[in-house]
Amino acid sequence: MKKTYNPEQIEAKFRSLWEDKNLFSSDSNTTSKNAYCIMLPPPNVTGSLHMGHAFQHTIMDILTRYHRVNGDQTLWQPGIDHAGIATQMVVERQLTMQDMTRHEVGRDKFIDKIWDWKAKYGGTITSQMRRLGSSVDWKKERFTMDDDLSNAVKKVFIQLFEEGLIYRGKRLVNWDPILHTAISDLEVISTEEQGSLWHMRYPVTNTGKVIVVATTRPETMLGDGAVAVHPDDKRYTHLIGKTIDLPLTNRKIPIIKDDYVDMEFGTGCVKITPAHDFNDFEMGLRHHLEVINILTDDAKINNVVYSSYIGMDRFEARKQIIQDLDNQNLLEKIEPHKSIIPRGDRTNAVIEPYLTNQWFVKIKPLAQPAIDAVKNGDIRFIPENWNKTYFNWMDNIQDWCISRQIWWGHRIPAWYDDKGNIFVADSLEQAQKQAGEGVILIQDEDVLDTWFSSALWPFSTLGWPKKTSDLSRFYPTDVLVTGFDIIFFWVARMIMFGLKFTGKIPFKDIYITGLIKDGQGQKMSKFNGNVLDPIDLIDGITLRDLLKKRTQGLMQPKMVEKTKKQTKKEFSDGIPAFGTDALRFTFAALASFGRDIKFNLKRVEGYRNFCNKLWNASRFVLMKLEGETIDINAQLSTADKWILSRLQNTKANVEKHLNDYRLDLMSQTLYEFVWHDYCNWYLELSKPLLQDDTTKAGTRATLIKVLREIVTLLHPIIPFITEEIFEQCNIIANHDNISLMTQSYPKVINNLISVKAEVEIKWLQTFILGIRQIRGEMNIPPLKPLPCFVQNFNTTDKQYLANNINILNSLVKMESIDKLTITEQAPESATALVGGMKIFIPLAGLINKNQEIARLNKEIDKLEKQKSQFEGKLNNGNFIKGAPKTIINIEKKRLAITLSTINDFNNQLKKISNL
Structure with a gap:
């Protein structure tokens, strides 16, 4: 092995090997009784790998690699989403740079340009996935616009239409006035912004009185259909049924009562604009109000209102309307007001609730089976608390707007004749048969929401509606790994569509990850x-x-x-x-069930150190074994039995944590075993054992056996470095395994669990740590031989001393170990305890008493000054009031550490002064 760990060289080497040998293939191990499948949430074709992707991909890869080496026939299904709006925007920007628009190019040529763009730039994220070591079956990579997947989309649309579950209607949608299309709630970013609350006077017809309504969008008054009050609001009950002379228009609108009105907000009177507010739309339906759309698709005042505001931008019209109201003494007041403003995530434009003709899925009939699937345990959320979120969304589900006014995507398979009749079919020829010969048909211009095709992903990628071997083998899939923000937009819809079109759930487990911050x-x-x-x-x-x-x-x-x-x-x-492995280990360690996950670069640095330690430990082992014969039947020492026993416990815990999706605990378990048990202890214990003819053969066999199992256990988390170490182990052991992915995952061997060995080595560790603590506290040089006395020992202590005298002499440099009877007095000593046994290290001659007292006093003086500084800060009211909580906690922690260190130094000073 090379002296220095170089992740870049190792990663390039094994990325090529894995793909050249087709080791990610789901077609291997077809004799396995078990199949395991994960669907990759398809990233956007326009995207690049961000931290959320890398986090979730690491989780999926760990699960996939674990099941692959466990002997399961494993498919991690890759693919890319066509990302309708995002992709169209990219190509439109390119046209803009050429002073062209898509309308000038034409639909067909524009679509061709998008396909050209995909061929040239669409592989960015897949190349980055390769960098991360994602072991997806690349030969089965799918794209949501592939012919097979497009045909599946058409089949689903047609069936739902024929069953009356898809319809076309005029309803409110989220409208982006720059993109000129409906968008989903997920594409709307709602943030609190400072604005105003305008109080406007509405004259009550023929009374000479006015009522005051408050609004954050005064321009929408041009489309008001009513003013609503609460039925129990005594201020206004006498006005219910009367009408308002709507200012700046020639219309009269009714005053109505409705429980929806909040008597405490504003004046208790609410203007109702059914065409421009989702809640108002529902109220308009309840009260049969006139629905008046006042805007064009680019958010300008349209010609329906017959006013001087026609053609004005909505915000320009707002200013003019306020001015006109003020001129007519109809503006009561303006107050500063913070409100939630919806903006398009791609354009930052303020989104309008907009009344247009769109295609919808009547979703409630599909929702109940999906609710039942989670309630009866066929599908489980991990962690379980996400059930509540899921049920809340599903119980209040609204019809789903599935049409988008763009060109890139699955074009809606519907045609119209000149009378507006709709013919839904999978081709123009089929639609023509429905319409009859000679009828001129025009296809709908809209495309389907990207989430529509994504809802079919778990079964369309496996070949549905054909009855393929992959579909029968891998569906239902085992687990979906995704974020909480798309439980409704994607997860719930996959469940609904999966149950509807296959009769089966799409996945058994839904592992909801936290958000990387x-x-x-x-x-x-x-x-x-x-x-x-x-x-x-x-x-x-x-x-x-x-x-x-x-x-x-x-x-x-x-x-x-x-x-x-x-x-x-x-x-x-x-x-x-840092290299890929250090980053992956960090993600695995962060994979708790928390909702928010803070990402700290120090964690990556720590796991890079772990990789270095593993590398150096492996190099030490392989150097010790080079040219030596490995006797797997050699007699084992207590230390050998101990590390093998600890290994079995580690394997059991790793398997449990994996099955529980607690990859953080899995990572912690492996980290502690490798760093502490194997590297810090067993490798140190092995050094004297390798010098002893009676123990060296067993130690050699144990060193290589445990190292091979360590890299196999770690491989799902850190695949690159473990492959390199495994390859080097094979050279030493004269094995010819191609890859760790062809190696069986280590199983617990119960007869290697030795409580006896673990108890004895625990005793030895306590002894060694006690001596090392005395050296550290008393500033005794590490190589200076120490005389030692033991007292209050029992038969077991005596036996353990005899068994491990060579190790003790080697690792803690004992000059001698003498036994004292219970009545004998030990010289002035530093002491340690091993169970009930006392250890005495005489200090006379080991340290210069006066120098050590002077050193300790100097250290204590320095710490006392630091203590005063910390206490001064924490007793300063201005600091406590103004500093962030994290800074205050850091200062408290520093003070606690300083106080603890002062206490330790004072205890040492007391001991030395008594010598």
Whole structure:
């Protein structure tokens, strides 16, 4: 093995080997009784691998690799989503740079340009997945616009239409006035923004009185259908049934009563605009109100209102309307007001509730079986608390708008004649047969919501509606790994469609991961300037390039400066290259059931150190075994039996945590065994054992056996480094295994569990740690031989001493070990306990008493000054009031550590002074 661990070289080597040997194939091991399948949530074709992807892909890869080496026929199904709006925007921007529009190019040629773009740039995220070591079956990669998947989409649409579950109607949708399309709730970012609350006077017809209504969108008054009051509001009950002379229009609207009205908000009178508010729309249906749309598709005032505002942008019209109301003495007042503003995630435009003709899925009939599947335990959420969120969404489900006014996507398979009759079919020829010869048909211009095709993903990727071998073998799939933000948009719809079209659930478990946030707990976003690129963590990046990357696209100078300042503070030297394995181990360790996960670069650094330690330990073992014969039947020492016993316990815990989806606990278990048990203890214990003719053969066999099982256990988490170490182990052991992926996962061997060995080595560890603590506390050089006395020992202690005298002499440099009777007095000594047995280390001659007292007093004086500084800060009211809680906690922790250290030094001083 090379002296230095170089992840870059190792990763490139094994990425090629794995694919060249087709080791990710789901077609291997077809004789297995068990099949295991995970569906990759298809990332957008326009996207690149972000931290959320890398986190979830690591989880999926760990599960996949674990089941693969367990002998299951395993499929991790990859694929990419066509991402309708996002992809169309990318190609439209390219046309804009050429002073062209898609309308000038035409639909067919525009679609061709998108396919050209995909061929050239669409593989970014898959190449990044390869960098991460994702062991998907690349030969089965799918794209939501593949012919087979498109045919599945048409079949589902047609069947739902024929069953009356898909219909076309005029309803309110989220409308992006820049994209000119309906968008899903997931594409709407709602944030609190400072605005105003306008109080307007509405004259009550023929009374000379007015009522005051408050609104955050005064321009929508042009489409008001009523004013509503609460039926129990005594201020207005006498007005119910009367009408309002709607200002700035020639219309009269009724005053109605409805329980929806909040008597405490504003004046208790609410303007109802059915065409421009989702709640108002429902109220309009209840009260049969006129529905008046006042906007064009680009959010300008249309010609329906017959006013001087026609053609004005909505916000321009707002200013003019306020001015006109004020001129007519109909503006009561304006108050500052914070409200939730919906904006398009791609355009940042304020989204309008907009009344248009759209296609909808009548979803409630599909929802109940999906609810029952979770209630009866056929599908389980992990963690279980997400059940409540799921049921809440499903119990209040509304019809799903599935049409989008763009060109890229699955075009709706519906045709119209000149009378507006609809013919739904899988082709023009079939639609023509329905309409009759000679009828001119025009296909619907809209495409389907991307989530529609994604809802079919678990079974369409496996060949449905054909009865393929993959479909029968891998469906239902085993687990879906995804985020909580798309439980409704994707997870619930997959369950509904899976049950509807296959009669089976799409997956058995739904593992909901937390959201990766930055070190301060803030959501990572380009707008916040705090995004981390997983590839940068693998390869490293300079501060200069990181600043450029984070500020790109930030328009506001204040935001640019804030981002630069924060980045320089966090990454003053840029980001070093950690390698893929260190990043993967970090993600695995973070995979708890928490909703929010803080990502700290120190964690990656820690797991890079772990990889280094594993590398150096492996190199030590292989150097010790080079040229030696391995006798697997050799007699084992107590230390050998101990490490093998600890290994069995580790394997049992790893399997339990994996089955419970607690990858954080799995990672912690392996980390502690490898770092502490194997590297810190067993390798040290092995050094004297390898020098003893009676123990060296057993120790050699145990060293290599445990190392091979360690890398096999770790392989699902850190596949690259473990492959390299395994390859080197095979050379030493003269084995010819191609890869760790062809190696069986280690099983617990119960007869290797030895409580006796674990108790004895625990005794030995306590003895060694006690001596080392005395050396450290008393500042005794590590190589200085120590005389030692033991007292109050029993028969077991005596036996353990005899068994391990060579190890003790080697590891803690004992000059002698003498036994004292219970009545004998030990010289002035530092003491330690091993169970009931006392250890005495005489200090006379080991340290210079006066020098050590002077050193300790100097250290205590320095610590006392630090203590005063910390206490001064924490007793300062201004500091406590103004500092962030995290900073205050850091100062408290520093004070506690300082006090503890002062106490330890005082105890040492007391001991030395008594010598």
